[in-house]
Each structure stands twice: as structure tokens, then as C-alpha cells.
Amino acid sequence: MDCVQHTTPTQIAAHQDHVERLARIEARAFSPRPVPPRATPMPVPQPVCTANDNPLPLPRPKYPSVEEIIAACSRYYRVSRIDIKSQRRTANIVRPRQVAMYLARHLTLRSLPDIARRIGGRDHTTAISGIRKIERLVRTDPVIAQDVALIEMELLTC
Helix, strand or coil: CCCCCCCHHHHHHHHHHHHHHHHHHHHHHHHHCCCCCCCCCEEEEEEEECCCCCCCCCCCCCCCCCCHHHHHHHHHHHCHHHHHHHCCCCCCHHHHHHHHHHHHHCCCCCCCHHHHHHHCCCCCHHHHHHHHHHHHHHHHHHHHHHHHHHHHHHHHHC
């Protein structure tokens, strides 16, 4: 027997809608996707100058030299610069020498070997030892902390 399909106009319309929908989906799937526009980089804001602005650049921070630090320590502790650079190891000379090493480390951009060389031709491990000793004393001894602060203030206000 022959199978005869009986379709109604509504079924035919639904079938056509289904076929059209599939065609649209296939067209979207295989068509090249639109490329989103590239994001433009944000412009760097330029400083706005007013009439009150100072056209001169800001002064760079002044770093005292190791010689200036040695001179300040010798004045404060009343010992000669030659004694600070000497090989003598008496207590009244060792403390100013260690303070000079500490301040040279914290107030200059010099390396430890350079600081040690400039303060009596010493080894960098001697400078490390002196710097650590003064760091410890600054935390525990208020007199040393005040001495270091006063010398530092003198060096930075010159």
C-alpha cells in the first residue's frame, strides 16, 4: 500500500519556518564574525601649567659626601678627621667612626666597599659591623639616637 501523507497548510508553514530558521543559523555559523574595533590606548594626561607654576624643576635631594659626613662627625664628637680615618681603635674614636659609617650608608648612594675605603681604607665587613652596631644602639640607646639625629640634621640642612 502506498503511504499517503496528509499535510495541512499549517504543518507546511511550520516546516518552512523551521527550514528558514536552520538556514539562518547555518549562515551565522559559517560566516566570518565581525571583528570588534581595537581599543585605542588612553591618552596620557599632560600637566596643565598655570601662571602660578614655577617653571624651574624641583631641586634634587642633596646627598652629603662621605667627607662631609666624616667632618660633621669629627666636629660633633670633637675628634680630628685624621683620627676617624686612622687605624686607632680607642672607644672615643671608634664610636664616631661607626656613626660616620652608619650615616654614610643611610645618607649616600655609596656601596659598602666604597664607604669602608673612604673611612680609613677598611674592609666592607668592618663597615657592616659598625653600621649594625649603630643601628642596634639607635634602637636601644636614646643618647646615641639623639647624637645620630643631630648630626643627620646638620648634614641635611647645610
